[in-house]
Amino acid sequence: MALINRTILITGGNSGIGRALAEALQAQGNRIIVTGRKTDSLNAVLAANPGMVGYRLDVMDPAVLTDFPARVIADHPDLDTIILNAGIMETEDYTAAPVALDVAHRTIATNVTAPIELAAALLPHLQTRPQAALFTVSSGLAFVPKAGNPVYSASKAAIHSWTQSLRHQLRDTSVRVHEIVPPLVATELTPGQSQVAAAMPLDAFTQEVVTILSQTVIPDEVLVDRVNFQRRAEADGRFAAAFATINA
Numbered sequence: 015m016a017l018i019n020r021t022i023l024i025t026g027g028n029s030g031i032g033r034a035l036a037e038a039l040q041a042q043g044n045r046i047i048v049t050g051r052k053t054d055s056l057n058a059v060l061a062a063n064p065g066m067v068g069y070r071l072d073v074m075d076p077a078v079l080t081d082f083p084a085r086v087i088a089d090h091p092d093l094d095t096i097i098l099n100a101g102i103m104e105t106e107d108y109t110a111a112p113v114a115l116d117v118a119h120r121t122i123a124t125n126v127t128a129p130i131e132l133a134a135a136l137l138p139h140l141q142t143r144p145q146a147a148l149f150t151v152s153s154g155l156a157f158v159p160k161a162g163n164p165v166y167s168a169s170k171a172a173i174h175s176w177t178q179s180l181r182h183q184l185r186d187t188s189v190r191v192h193e194i195v196p197p198l199v200a201t202e203l204t205p206g207q208s209q210v211a212a213a214m215p216l217d218a219f220t221q222e223v224v225t226i227l228s229q230t231v232i233p234d235e236v237l238v239d240r241v242n243f244q245r246r247a248e249a250d251g252r253f254a255a256a257f258a259t260i261n262a
């Protein structure tokens with residue numbers, strides 16, 4: 015069902031893709047709850063968007079992750095849609111000695127463990143709603159990895175696989191499960207990325223996603239045209255060429 019007249023929680027809604035989706039989905043007539051780690055940008059989003067509600071949430075903090083779901087459900091019993099968007103992307107060098115594992119640990123905690131734990135805590139409530147949806151946010155790099163970001167790419171491949179299983183398990187419930195698969199988009203996910211010419215402009219990406227989310231039947235995977243270069247690479251027999259392009 016199209017995302018209209020929903021109560022939508024968006025993690026990482028204080029910047030980049032999360033903020034853009036929050037604003038666009040509010041303009042479509044949805045009630046929006048955003049979370050963010052940085053207080054300044056969270057307050058800025060709320061100030062710019064009257065009616066939007068926000069919570070400070072650091073998904074690396076286990077205590078916060080445990081307390082937050084009950085709090086948001088108590089405050090917003092009509093919550094029926096979650097977009098698990100918060101994520102980080104950092105580089106790693108496995109030719110170094112020793113290999114620093116701090117990036118791997120925080121990437122897995124942020125991009126994999128946190129969405130799984132939030133989903134697990136919120137799904138019992140979502141299943142009480144007549145129409146509900148859970149969106150994960152993976153990446154084109156789930157399908158063709160970027161070698162400089164091995165655990166990031168693997169974390170998104172893990173989210174893709176997990177989303178498929180979740181969708182199957184929940185098929186007879188009121189919760190529809192979708193995966194948003196962004197290509198390279200002009201945000202500050204990595205320093206300077208918003209200025210990279212090859213990145214898809216954030217406005218264009220958001221507009222294409224919101225058009226898909228406005229369809230009567232939202233597809234399992236929310237794919238803008240540009241991401242098919244990666245999403246369809248293996249199926250089209252182009253994986254080696256796509257890998258070479260991404261890792262040139």
Ligand SMILES: NC(=O)c1ccc[n+]([C@@H]2O[C@H](COP(=O)([O-])OP(=O)(O)OC[C@H]3O[C@@H](n4cnc5c(N)ncnc54)[C@H](OP(=O)(O)O)[C@@H]3O)[C@@H](O)[C@H]2O)c1
Pocket residue numbers: 025026027028029030031032049050051052053055071072073074099100101102103124151152153154195196197198199200201202203204
């Ligand atoms: N931009 C791209 O090219 C691209 C491509 C494919 C997939 N994606 C995915 O899209 C999602 C959004 O990324 P973006 O491009 O919009 O980058 P972004 O502007 O850096 O946004 C990332 C968001 O995640 C939040 N976050 C990170 N660590 C957190 C933590 N420990 N606790 C709570 N929130 C945390 C950030 O909050 P703070 O700002 O408060 O730290 C921020 O709101 C990510 O999952 C990313 O992997 C992006």
